[in-house]
Amino acid sequence: MKFQLTSIISVGILALFYACSPATKITGSWTSPERSIDGYHNLFIAAIVDNIQARQTVENDFREKLKILNISSEISSEKIKPTIWQKSELDEEQIMEIVSQNGFDGILTMTLIDHQSEERYVPGTMMYNPMIMQGWSWGRRGTFGGYWIYHYPMMATPGYVVEDNKYIIEINLYDAKSELLIWSAQSKTLNPSSLNQFSSEFSTVVLERMLEEGILKQY
DSSP: OOOOGGGSSOHHHHHHHHHSOOSEEEEEEEEOTTSOTTOBOEEEEEEOOSOHHHHHHHHHHHHHHHHHTTOEEEEHHHHSOHHHHTSSSOOHHHHHHHHHHTTOSEEEEEEEEEEEEEEEEEOOOBOOOHHHHTTOOGGGTTSHHHHHHHHGGGOBOOOEEEEEEEEEEEEEEEETTTOOEEEEEEEEEESOSOHHHHHHHHHHHHHHHHHHTTOBOOO
16 A cells, blocks of 8 residues: 655654754755666665664664555664674675675665854844833933833843754665665754654655655555
8 A cells, every 4th residue: 555745654753844844854866867667665774873872763763664654674773783883894795695685675875974063143132012112201201210211121132152063964775786876865954952853854854755756666
């Protein structure tokens, strides 16, 4: 049974997008003319990051959402031994042996390629109380009381400096048989509130784009 794009994951997940603008956006994507016209439906998912918790969280989010879409997948956190990740270079033969043994047709990878941190000044605001202004009298302009009544409602809150964190992630899909790059995209995430919030948004945004561009095949 195929799901409509508008119900990609569940009403609860999509409510996130209707409630507020997501912190993660796809900034661009590319599709190879050599991609399978039938789409991919059995993926090996690998988040190539050093942090074990981040890798497991992101990969699990992708797997759970793909499961709802009736698309099969397995994650590197369960298929690759931790000792392999500790090597300076991953053994390509070991990775491809895992892919071949499990009959995957696509390899989905994601890698953090840039993290930018910069300070931004948020200007103060002027507070105005029209109820107090109504008590101001033109006849008191030259008195302290008149000055106070006029200016008191317009107190300013001070400005402040915040630090913005922007994360750029590259997402690639490779054909498991030919090992050719089939689809690639970049995402930008601004100030994620938590790993779980980022992971949920990121996986949803990426899978929506892949469905829109016909990269994935639902059954």
